[in-house]
Amino acid sequence: MNLQQLDILLAVVAAGSFSAAARKLGKVQSAVSTAISELEIDLNLQLFDRSGRYPKLTEAGARIVQQAQLVRQQCQQLTELAADLAGGLETRFCLAVDDEGQLPWLAPVLAELSAQFPKLELQVLFPLLEDLTLMLERGDADLGICFQPQQLPEQFLRWPLQQLQFAAAVSTAHVLATLAEVTTADLQQHRQLMVTGRGESLEKQRGRLSSQVWWLEGDIAVLALVEQNLGWAWLPLHVLQPAMLQGKIKLLPINSEPAQLPLQLELWQLRDKTPGPAGLWLRQRLLQLKG
Amino acid sequence: MNLQQLDILLAVVAAGSFSAAARKLGKVQSAVSTAISELEIDLNLQLFDRSGRYPKLTEAGARIVQQAQLVRQQCQQLTELAADLAGGLETRFCLAVDDEGQLPWLAPVLAELSAQFPKLELQVLFPLLEDLTLMLERGDADLGICFQPQQLPEQFLRWPLQQLQFAAAVSTAHVLATLAEVTTADLQQHRQLMVTGRGESLEKQRGRLSSQVWWLEGDIAVLALVEQNLGWAWLPLHVLQPAMLQGKIKLLPINSEPAQLPLQLELWQLRDKTPGPAGLWLRQRLLQLKG
């Protein structure tokens, strides 16, 4: 069996006769005739009923044509994939996002990415803090979305994205929730819930006020424990919102500083790495999203 | 691009080297080498890194191999389908069942059929009474499951299947449900709900007692209207059972005849039609189900 034979078979079905298919394929009629004959021999099946003026598909032939179309589609996909890869498309693209709390605004962009690069194999991971920079450094991730750090690393190219508002929150059942105004001294006396990566770093101490801290991997986990009244925490507003609307938690009104603390979100990429078309597209799309 | 090239590619990946693949394929090493080379030229992609002793798939090559396997699978399916069809497998098999109320016991058999003939294209229809015989006669259906008729047709081969128990039932809210014993005279005075096909026939009058009848296509519809207290009906016990357990309907105790009326289920096939392997298997399986 042969790909050409299948192509010819499909052409014959589309054109309605061997001769017409031959004309359309730029071949001689005899070529088509023999190709079909040999396909019939190979499959040990009569595909056409030639008793009339025009060849007519047998029932078995019709089934075979269906399957032949599937084969052709897969071949088509293969050549398209090859063309994409030859054009430099990444075989695998890994986006590292600091915390899955970003997903709500990120998911629509990923949907666009999927439409733009249907053959791309995408991986989205949520490493926190220094875990993310480590992945970028190692080349395990191609592009990173994270918060502006206190000490700026040299090996990365960085672009600003949107600002996220952080606020301090507690369960409505918490002692702090009863106060009309809260001081940092108040905060220091209660357990603080904080986000951590899997290693140690200075970065994760940012925002620490309390001496007693529980560390959790991810905003979602922190929020869950805040709801369970296990402490207070700084969290992005959009992560807090649903629980606030349900009346489970309350924002803390802090006296000496603004109740809401803005943090700059950034897009990172290893300086000496040239991204492929999907990486370029995604970078550009994320930057224009900011404006 | 070529099917052979893809085969060779897969063989190389499996064997780990061009030479080993050649040995396994019964070809010369040069054939494999040129085949891969030309595939690379066709796809405009480097599939292997040849810098080492053994060729190593590139990342792009790995993606291509995945897709090549899909192509091969579809081709495999095509040849298997061709072999099945060449072996006489029906391109399409239509089973006609008198009423979908039979499905509970029939579905497991169809599951077995699916396992036995995975490539078969099955159609299951539920024509009633004379609609079913018409479909068999016309060749629209290959095998029929229906009730033993009053006048026996000559053009069919017939095999007995199991017996089904029929009973008369009404809604628990019906006047007849209050009686401790019911006579045919009682039944004659209330609306009877009966099954009908889409045409007219004598057969559908069987079991008619009342002068006032509503006709419905199928037991399910009849049961639904019985539950709505729109009349009484003869129905198979296994159709009545769920509604009985829910207390929606009640069986009628009839004085002069047994409360339950058995009807013989039969398997039908056009006398001069030779079935394919799936038809033969299904017939045999249904008959051994009876014993």
Place this chain on the structure above:
DNA sequence: TGGATACCATCTGGAAATCAGATAGATGAA
């Protein structure tokens, strides 16, 4: 370091498949 082994790329002549064109027979419409 040098030899042995297994690997890949390339070349070449002969075998095999493929193709275009010609021919003959068949069908269906006018």
Place this chain on the structure above:
DNA sequence: TTCATCTATCTGATTTCCAGATGGTATCCA
């Protein structure tokens, strides 16, 4: 019946395909 159009088959020329030989390279081991 005639004519246009179809399919099957044959044939010689071209092209492709293949096995084998050869040379260069990577890896292992003494």
